[in-house]
Amino acid sequence: MSLTREDVTYVANLARLEFSEDEVTALADQLGAVLDYAETLSGLDTSHIKATEHVLAVQNVFREDEIKSCLTNEEALANAPESEAGCFKVPRVME
Amino acid sequence: MEYEIVIGMEIHVELGTKTKIFCSCPTEFGQDENTHTCPVCLGMPGVLPVLNEKVVEYATRAGLALNCEIAHFSKMDRKNYFYPDLPKAYQTSQFDLPICTGGAVGIEVDGVKKDIGITRIHIEEDAGKLLHESADGTLLDVNRCGVPLIEIVTEPDLRSAEEARAFAEKVRNILEYTGVSDCKMEQGSMRFDVNLSIREKGTEVLGTRTEMKNLNSFRALIRAVQYESKRQIIELKKGREIIQETRKWDDTKGVSSSLRSKEEAHDYRYFPEPDLVPIVLEPSYIERIKSKLPELPEAKKKRYVEEYKLPEYDAGVLTTTGVTARFFEEAVALYNEPKQISNWMMVEIPPLLKENEQSMETITITPALLVELLKLVRDKVISGTSGKEVLKEMFVSGKNAGDIVKEQGLAQMSDTGELEAIIEKIVADNPKSVEDIGAGNEKAYGFLTGQVMKATKGKANAQVANEIIRAVVARHLA
Known part of the structure; x- marks a missing residue:
């Protein structure tokens, strides 16, 4: 198996996800299998292929530096679960 | 044992574009909270960012001015982290293929000249502003989200607080000249991060470093470096180990302290930004921007010494900022007495600016008005001493020198x-x-x-x- 339980816990923490012991074991199996499958690509000889820096073959899509209208404060906050004094309100962040 | 301080810096500079990096919201500072937002900078699902062409132009210009190589191919990446200052939960930045690499900036401290290497410059978006004034939560203002930044990363070439300051000032000077940023530190347009470690003098291996982020004045930069280097040396002398960590600089108390909340190792899981396509810059584009670069401080200083026969000191002072240099050049064009103009600009004008709460940006005396006064002094219509009084009056009343001399009967006694x-x-x-x-x-x-x-x-x-x-x-x- 290519993925350890520690790997799963570490990634879960980075993604702020919580799993039970059983789920961690199951995910290690499942994600490990996915990674193993992807690993088959390593068997190919890619020495003559240019590295893929980006998946799209398009480049240089720019916009002009021109101001367009913004949302109003009310519109901006319309979806906010909580707001105060014209701002989004989130759980307290310790400095 | 003799210790050596090793410093590398990261300088964040907000670019002076009209709009944000990925959307058409204005970048203007000091507006009401959350009034410069749109679905893109609010991080709404399904929106697509589009890169502002001016950001590419300004970053290229900054890179050229700081002697960097401009990348033919660069791309944007996502830097993932959870902090509510970015609604998307990631910052769009550049990881392995930044737009500029390998530059250098020359500094001089106590007569010693040295080059400070620039590892890279990349473009990225600024985060929002967190306000900690709510009783039971933290408030977020998204206006600054998506304001374009360049981050300038140096080699660990700096050895003292004075060198760090000289470098930071030089970079600000150059960027202000190129017009890519107003570099207003009091508005957060330019912020410094300092990576600092200590090693035994003469050794090559780097010691364990600490990082201090968001120093927003030259004074804070100097004091933070002095404090932190002293702290680390004391720790080492006591035989203790330096812990690799982010430390917070408290400019009011003048101390740095550990940010324990950030103890967990950073793992930003960078990956190519699928919503933005690569930036490919042809040599012709880079050449075009290079040809439009203004004369930079170093070249200007050299020219002042050669062309105007000014002492190096004068040339250095007059080229410190673009506005000062422009004022001087306009004055010289009207009146070819560079040294006299220089003396008045360096000695007489600064205290009057302070007294009248002006700066070279807002000065009410024009080069032409100053020249009129200097001619009166040269022609001995008034003495140098009276000239100073007249200048003072010019600041206060806005009248021209000739009128003031007449009104106050200051014409010299040569009878x-x-x-x-x-x-x-x-x-x-x-x-x-x-x-x-x-x-x-x-x-x-x-x-x-x-x-x-x-x-x-x-x-x-x-x-x-x-x-x-x-x-x-x-x-x-x-």
């Missing part, structure tokens, strides 16, 4: 008859001075000149007065 009478009396009243001069003490002349100036309220033509004083004294001694 020899009138001056002679005054001088005769002063010499007669000061026999001790005449005696001193007779005994070879030339300094006594200065005293007599001073008395003449006092008696004429500074209006005596100094040269004429001196000639008369010498003649009268000679007569008394004969």
Whole structure:
């Protein structure tokens, strides 16, 4: 198996996800299998292929530096679960 | 054991574009909270960012001005982290293929010149502003989200607080000249991060470093470096190990402290931004921007010394900021007396700016007005001393020099008859001075000149007065 339980816990923490012991074991199996499958690509000889820096073959899509209208404060906050004094309100962040 | 301080810096600079990096919201500072937002910078699902062409242009310009290589191919990446200052939960930045690499900036501290290497410059978006004033939560203002930044990363080439300051000032100077940013530190347009470690002098291996983020003034930069280097040296002397960590600099208390909440190792899981396509810059594009670069401080300073025959010190002061240099050049174009203009700009103008709460950006005296005054001094219509008074009055009333001289009757006294009478009396009243001069003490002349100036309220033509004083004294001694 290519993925350890520690790997799963570490990634879960980075993604702020919580799993039970059983789920961690199951995910290690499942994600490990996915990674193993992807690993088959390593068997190919890619020495003559240019590295893929980006998946799209398009480049240089720019916009002009021109101001367009913004949302109003009310519109901006319309979806906010909580707001105060014209701002989004989130759980307290310790400095 | 002798210790050596090793410093690398990261400088964040907000670019002076009209709109944000990925959307058309304005970047203007100081607006009401959450009034410069749109679905893109709010991180709404399904939106697509589009890169502002000016950001590419400004970053290229900054890179060229800082002697970097401009990448033919670069791309944007996502830097993932959870912090509510970015609604998307990632910052769009550049990881392995930044737009500029390998630059250098020359600095000089205590007469020693050295080059500070620039590892890279990348473009990225600024985060929002967190306000900690709510009783039971934290408030977020998204206006600053998506304001374009360049991050300038140096090699660990700096060795002291003075070098760090000299480098930071030089970078600000250059960027201000190129016009890519207003570099207003009080508005957060330029912020410094410092990576600092200590090693035994003469060794190559780097010690464990700490990082201090978001120092927003030169003063904070210097003090933070001084404090942190001292702290680390004390730790090492006590035989303790330096812990690799982010430390918070408290500028009010003048101390740095550990940010324990950030102890967990950073793992940003960078990956190519699928919503933005690569940036490919042709040599012709880079050449075009290079050809439009303004004359930079270093070149300007050199030219001032060669073309205007100014001392290196003057040239350095006058080229510190673009506005100062522009003022000087406009004045010289009107009146070819560079040294006189330089003296007045360096000595007389700064205290008056302070007194009148102005700066070179907001100065009410134009180069033409200053030149008019300097010509009056050169032609001896007024004395240098009166000139200073006139300049002071120009700042206060906004009137031109000619009018002030007329109104206040400041025109110099060059009438020899009138001056002679005054001088005769002063010499007669000061026999001790005449005696001193007779005994070879030339300094006594200065005293007599001073008395003449006092008696004429500074209006005596100094040269004429001196000639008369010498003649009268000679007569008394004969």
